Amino acid sequence: MKGRNIVISSILVLSVASIPFVWSDDDSEEWQEYSRHSTGVAKITNPVYLQECGDCHMAYPAGLLPADAWQRVMNGLEDHFGDNAELDPSTRKQITDYLIANSADKSDYRRSQRFAKRDKKSNDNMRITETPYFRHEHNEILARLVITNKEVNSFSNCNSCHQKAEQASFKERDILIPGYGRWDD
């Protein structure tokens, strides 16, 4: 019975050890990472991407779009939503590889798995704001809070409403729409 006791006591040790981790409400790194897995997407880890793709808009975390959509975005940088965002070939390749390896369909973050869901329009989509999950989450938000709101302008400016978008967190309690206030649903 000795073997069994060891098994039982290791189970006990393991579960006791994980309690403070799962239940604490502190700001420790472990807790933040655990919480991000279930409610956020992975943070950006590539400094070149942050620098090259974070000038005109926030650099979007890779886990917000599936790989094929990133590939299309990176294939068309010379005409990027009306702007020229061209890069030299080696930088472009480095960023493309990073985005694809960390894309929504390759991520184990729950929120990314939702962004990876597809519909009829997904085959040529290049926008986070046109993914089925994005549209579903934002369909109740009125145009006057976004398009004609000078402080927001476009749904593409995630960080004007999601205060922690650049830290890859989209929790409801961190939403603040300029000129409107907190979102209560």
Ligand code: HEC
């Ligand atoms: C010269 C400015 C500029 C640079 C540099 C730039 N972008 Fe953009 N990007 C834009 C504009 C403008 C839009 C359209 C925004 C809108 O519709 O409000 C956009 C939109 C996007 C969107 C779609 C957002 C949505 O609506 O869901 C993605 C994805 C994107 N950019 C990725 C990138 C990546 C990756 C890079 C780096 C290779 C990059 N951008 C660099 C100007 C830029």
Ligand code: HEC
């Ligand atoms: C005009 C403000 C605004 C902008 C811009 C915006 N969002 Fe949101 N977002 C909201 C609001 C409000 C909700 C909550 C909607 C609801 O629950 O009815 C929401 C919900 C979400 C959710 C679900 C949160 C949850 O806990 O269920 C995600 C994920 C999200 N947004 C991501 C994004 C991303 C990514 C962008 C940029 C591409 C973006 N949003 C741009 C206002 C905005």
